[in-house]
Amino acid sequence: MSTRSKGARAPKVKVRPWWQKLLFTLGKLALVMSFLLVTYLIYLDGKVTRAFAGQKWQVPAQIYARSLELFPGKALTSSQLQAELEQLQYQRNPAMTAAGQYSVSRNHITIYRRAFTYIDGVEPEALFSVEFNSSGINRIRYRQQQEVNFARLEPQLIEHMLSPHQEDRELVRLEQVPSLVKEGLLLVEDRDFYHHRGVSPLSVLRALWANIVAGRTVQGGSTLTQQLAKNMYLSSDRTLLRKINEAMIALILDYRFSKDHLLEAYLNEIFLGQNHATAVHGFGLGSRFYFAKPITELRPDEIALLIGLLKGPSYYDPRRYPERAITRRDLVLRLMFEHHLLDGEQYQQALAEPLQLVPRGQYLNARFPAYLDAVKKELRQINFDQQLLSSGIKVFTFLDPKAQQQAELTVRRQLQSQDEQLQAAMLVVNYQQAEIQALVGGKESGFAGFNRALDARRQIGSIIKPVIYLEALNQPGRFSLASILDDQPLSLRSNNEDWQPQNFDKTFRGPVNLFTALTDSLNVPTVRLGLQLGMPAISDGLRKLGLNRRVNLHPAALLGAIELSPLEVSQLYQTMANDGVYQTLATVQAVTDQDGHRLYHRSGQRYSRYSPQSIYLLHHALIAATQTGTAKALQHALPMTTFAGKTGTSSDYRDSWFSGFDQQTLVTVWLGRDDNKPIGLTGSSGALPLFIDYFRGQGAQSLIRYLPDQVRIQAFSAISGTPVAETCANILLLPAMSVEMQQQLTCDD
Structure with a gap:
């Protein structure tokens, strides 16, 4: 029973005023909002701080040309050095108040070089003068006093390599x-x-x-x-x-x-x-x-x-x-x-000051899409973390801007009056170091597109002949430059077809020596020589010279009925030009991170594939080819310079080739149509004029080759091709390996 007395009144419930309820609700809301705000700030702090402290941006890879090296004796003119400085955006200022300036006085150029980070470390700002004489650089002096043997300019920045959304x-x-x-x-x-x-x-x-x-x-x-x-x-x-x-x-x-x-x-x-x-x-x-x-x-x-x-x-x-x-x-x-x-x-x-702006898109020193295409392909093959490509790495290449511009000018100038469908490719190589200095992938060199220098595989014609003759000369007990080859009609089966090879002039000469057969690019003697050596030997020769893929060889391949790219042809001739020493052609010299730490450096591995003796004999014939043989127009055009090289023409005049070299530079030229229709040009009438034009503009150094050990000039019988005494009649004087001259020499009967 309730103790509350009957009739007692219930206690009165106290009701809060509306404004207190509102304040209480707002207080709870404020607490919740504060909690949410603090939580969001913590989340935002973590996200922002982590992102800002890490790699903030995707930074494009910076691609550089070669660094111009200066040293006494270098074949470089004052005007060429000034052009290089202009490309680097140096300002001509006699006062020389800051880095990035130069001055010219008579036979001197004084340079206030910028600081830069190169492959081998930091190069500080430097003031030096370069003195010229008639043959090139005479001396280099730092701050007009200390004479030094070497200086270099910073490499030109030629491209930022962007990803599609970068x-x-x-x-x-x-x-x-x-x-x-x-x-x-x-x-x-x-x-x-x-x-x-x-x-x-x-x-x-x-x-x-x-x-x-x-x-x-x-x-x-x-x-x-x-x-x-x-x-x-x-x-x-x-x-x-x-x-x-x-x-x-x-x-x-x-x-x-x-x-x-x-x-x-x-x-x-x-x-x-x-x-x-x-x-x-x-x-x-x-x-x-x-x-x-x-x-x-x-x-x-x-x-x-x-x-x-x-x-x-x-x-x-x-x-x-x-x-x-x-x-x-x-x-x-x-x-x-x-x-x-x-x-x-x-x-x-x-x-x-007026507005002095460079044209839009030309803030980099140059745009060479074909060369950069080769660089990008090579970068994909290099063993380093490819994600670094968006972290501002620096890629140092072998590109020589002056050589590249001359090659592009040559192609543009030489093709302007030709069939509009005619296309071209050109490679310029420092063959002693296997460095690709310039590369043109088509006559529209300023635009990206099909890169014929790398990707156009075309029949090479007589460009293959030095491969065959080198294999023969590499067997000194069996062949010499005087060896007799038969130039008579020949019929055989090739590629499941009957084939009768013909010489270019459709005539047969009977017995000819190996030297003449190569310099005059005779087809029938070459086929006979290749058959004597055997197809496996020719395949091995291509491999040793640097062809890294298998090709299907049949008798017609002995006259160039195989398809190679201009890059592959350049690789073959690099080994031939470089005294038989093979080195993989490259565009990329080194890769560093933003701070200059080296990520990759080209190894420079070299492999001796042929003896200096057999290479010397081949060079002797290839020099003669540019003086009296199929490329004799070169001697008439540049009579003071010695070159070696070989023309090539594919069947039905579809492809025109020339590959040749001076003392340090190999140039390979190809002309043809993308639809593979005839162009009506031989190697000597099509590709060779571009080779000549390039060296006229760029300058050349005569090829000098000294007799190697175990090679000397020997008399050979013009009839039998055997070594004879120099007193004999009807002889040829040709270099030969000493192994061919062991016996007592007499005259032919």
Whole structure:
């Protein structure tokens, strides 16, 4: 029973006022929101910090040409060196006040060379002079005093290798950036950068007031850190949520990283323009994109233009809207002057400077798509982490820009009056080092496309003959240059067809010596010689000379009825030219990371495949071929220079070839049509004129070959081809191996 007395009143429940309920609810909501905000900040902090501390960007691989080496005795003229300096964007300045400048006086060129990192380490800034004489470089002196035996220029940057979705940038370190760039940037974009915490409320209020007064958006309140946050992590949407995210990321970045770290990131991230479909990011690349020089060499007017572009790279594009760009640049210059970053003289001089921009897309020193195609293929075969290709690695190649430009000019000039369907390929090789210095993949050399130098496999014609003759001369007890071959009608079965090989002039000469058969490129004696040696020997010869794939050999292959690319032909002739020493042809010399640590270096392995003696005999015949044989037009065109080489013409005049060399350079030329229709040109009437044109423009060094041990000049009977005494009648004087001259020599009966 209840103890409550009957009729007692229940206790009154106290009801909270509505405003207390609201406060209580809001408090709980605030706690939840605070929890969510803290959780989100922790998540955002981890994500942003991890990304910012790691590799922030995909940076394209930088591809460089060779470094021009200078030494006494080098065959180089003053004008050629000046052209190289112009390609490197050196400025001619007699005062020589900074790196990247040169001066010319009579027979001297003085160079203030830039610092650069090369394969073997850092090369500091250097001032040196190069003195010339009639034959080339006479001496080199550092700072006009110390005489040295070697100097070199930095290699030309020729390409940024971009992946399909990759932005283009060139990273710079903060210490590399001129103080005027840093101070001018902060002056225009964020004067309180080193004092705020990533977000500046005063800047926001100031911008808001300016926009209200103007009635439109005329000023932004974002700090440099907020701009960095937006560019690296957010979209460009103008929403409140995006602005909140931007502010939080800016606070995190400012808390986690130093101001210098953030400023360096901004300098490398900011968008500065568009190169066709590729965005240009960062001041390092912007300097090259607009002025084709490193950021360290920018003038005040050029710095002001880059800083001014930040407000709107499209609106102020100096190539499309030069008046707008100059107005914006001059405004930045005025701010620099008013805040004492420039004195009066510097300010007036900068205002007077016109816009001096390089053409769009030409901020790299050159574009050689066929050569770069070879580089990219070679990079894919090199054993290193391919993901590094997007980490700013540096690829140093053997490209000689002067040789490349001459090769392209030769192809363009020689084909301009020919059938419009006629195509060409050309390779220029330093055969002693097996370095590909230039490569042309077609007559439209400035455009990427089918690379005929690498990928066009065409019948090589008589280009194969030195392979056969070298195999014979490599058997000194059996063959010599005087050995007699039969030039008589021949019928045999080849490729399941009856085949009667003919000489080019459709005549037969009877007995001919091996030397004449090669220099005059006689077909029937060559076939007979090849059959004597046997197809396995010819296949082995191709392998030893550097053909790394199997080809189907049949009798017609002895006259070049096999298909090789110009690159494969160049590889064969590299071994022949290089005294029988094989080395794989290459375009890539080395690969380093951004800091210069070596990731790959070409090994340079060499293999002796033929004796110097047999190679000397072959060279003797190939030299004669350019003087009295099928390539005698070369002797008439360049009479003061000795070359060796061989013409080639495929059946029905479908392909025209020439491969030849001087003392250090091998050049292979192919002409033909992509549809494989006849072109009506032989090796001597088609490809050889391009070879001549190239060396006329580039210069040549006479081929010099000394008699090797166990080789001497010997008298041979012109009738029997056997060694005879020099007093005999009807003799030939030819180099021969001593093994052929052991017996007592007499005359033929």
